[in-house]
Amino acid sequence: MKVFVTGIGVVSAIGLDVEENLQSLKSSSTGISRDNNYGLMLGKVRLSNQQIIDLLELPSGIYSRTTLLALLAGKEAWGAHTHDKNIRTGLVSATSIGGMDQTEQYYHESKKNDAAQIIGEMTFDNGRTTEQLAAALNFSGYIGTISTACSSGANAIMQGARLLEGNKLDRVLVGGSDPLALFNIKGFGALNIYDQNICKPFDDARKGLNLGEGAGFLLLENEHSLSITGSKPLCLLTGWNNASDAYHQTASSPDGRGASLAMVNALAKANLVPEEISYINAHGTGTGNNDLSESMALKAVFGEKIPPFSSTKGFTGHTLAAAGAIEAVYCVLSIQAQALLPNLNFSNPMKETGMMPENRFRSGVPVVFVLSNSFGFGGNCTCLIFRKAQ
């Protein structure tokens, strides 16, 4: 059973679609800037909610920003596809905070005024944001939402692949979306893990992460679906795994046990030896803990021959449940462009490992297998492996 990637869509701080994101990656242009309200470096999508509603010509209603970002990227990935009773089609999305951006407005308002109630009711549950995307694209059937904090997007992609492999679906739109909201901005602030300047993943002097927002979606199809849609595969998804670190609710273990397990098992699933990986898109948030733990895991899996790797969070910020999905789209772009993606703001390798990420957009490199890591609270570790289409 093969899982083909036949569509991609992305919205982030570095662009409203795939082409804009690719151009920013090529020119090493970050989307992170200082936000005057919060005084923090944030990776914001440049459109307001109303601008997205106008752009997509949506019917009037209450939309969380989670839904709006998902609609932008989801529609791009779905492209010109249509529904067909002979293709069992599903949707698996991911979000960490669902409609929190609307809920918190309602909640704060309701403290002053009881009449504000209904808005929050409509958007609090995560599943609702996915249903709004499903309704806009006329999906019915398997419509699901994964929520495993910062690995959610990668898990949604894996879930879609497993539903194809388990013969539950033929075609599935998978991805994740998260907005910037007071809730998560204050939450990560309380954890005291912000870099007050731009983040420096894998650098010895890294101080923390910058939050971002966005959405990424991929369309996955099996061979039966391809035979009807005639889609041209962009690449294949050949490896996936989720493993638990089981060390701490928020911190990663010093040896990156969960991350190692996820990578080793995903390599086995893809039937690969480590040397076959061309490029790794790391989780690389820029926090002291994550980047060291992930580096130790990379050493454990790849030994002294670590493939070219980078974190793209210096472009987008950490987009939480969207991160794994946005970065999966970037992995597809790496394969399509036959190029390695840059890790911004890197100067000096960390003392403990001496590892050097890719620091520029390097084209003309054979990229066959790309590995993507995503890790979340609760020790949730996910690894995906993409393969160039033959």
Next chain:
Amino acid sequence: MRISAASTISHQDTFQHKGFSAALTGLKQGAQVLEPDYTKFIAPMELRRMSEVLKMAIVCAVDCLDQAELEQPDAIVVGTAIGCAVHTKNFMDKILASDGGLISPTSFILSTHNTIAGQISLRLKNHGYNMTHTQNSLSFEQALMDAMLCVKGGCKQVLAGAADELETSLYDIKARLHQEHAIPVCGASFFVLSAEAVVGSDINLVDVESLGLVTGLTEHIATFLSSNKLSAADIDLLLYSNSTQNTVDELTTIFGNGKLYDYQAISGTYLTNSAFALHFGIDALSYTSHPLFGENVRNVLICNNLIPENLGLILLNKTY
């Protein structure tokens, strides 16, 4: 695949109460959650830091593993509709109260939906697959489907469950479901699914379906049953959630009057109460002759139509 353990904490006497399906009567307004002695399972120091939903879920999970005499499941899969909503609300309150000052991160850390599955893995030091599904009224069905995929993919034993807490200021369930007479409650149920036959268990999870944004209940049930080589006449007990009179009428037309049983009248209303229904069905199947449902109950279908446009179907049977 076999169901080798089941455990439920609810507003009814379900915890470690074999035979509860015959003993319980309709839930009364104002009924409180029946907490077991949590200290038998969790150290008092840890208990103080845990939210209600975490206590319920962890104790059900531990109870299941004890029943199955299992130290480590190969996978842990949880469905939760509104997740750790109490901690979410606590953190929102802290933001409002902080006025820009320092805030403790504890509630934020524990607010993520996967806190439940993650805390179970931490407690067990389990390094396996760990997943959290959150699709309102279908969260549990999707967790079960995932668990079945795990077993098909080679896992021998999977711990799967659902938990939801009662937090009506962020999610007014009565308003959302348009059920003014509903009794909002919390609940947690966990199960162990086993790839192979297990001593002491003869109950099988046959199939699960999760259908979102659908119409045509009759057609979807017929398709589901026929894909399992069954017809409506083969179903001995139909457990349903009382969503609308239309649903009840339609189900009566399909299955006849004597087979229908409203599980929501027993469990109370929460978005993952089909997990309660699964335990109820397992318990009913454990009788040779059930006081309410009689002899020869073999095939049980759970029809979760709590949100009318979302349909969950769970089929279980007993090996003879």
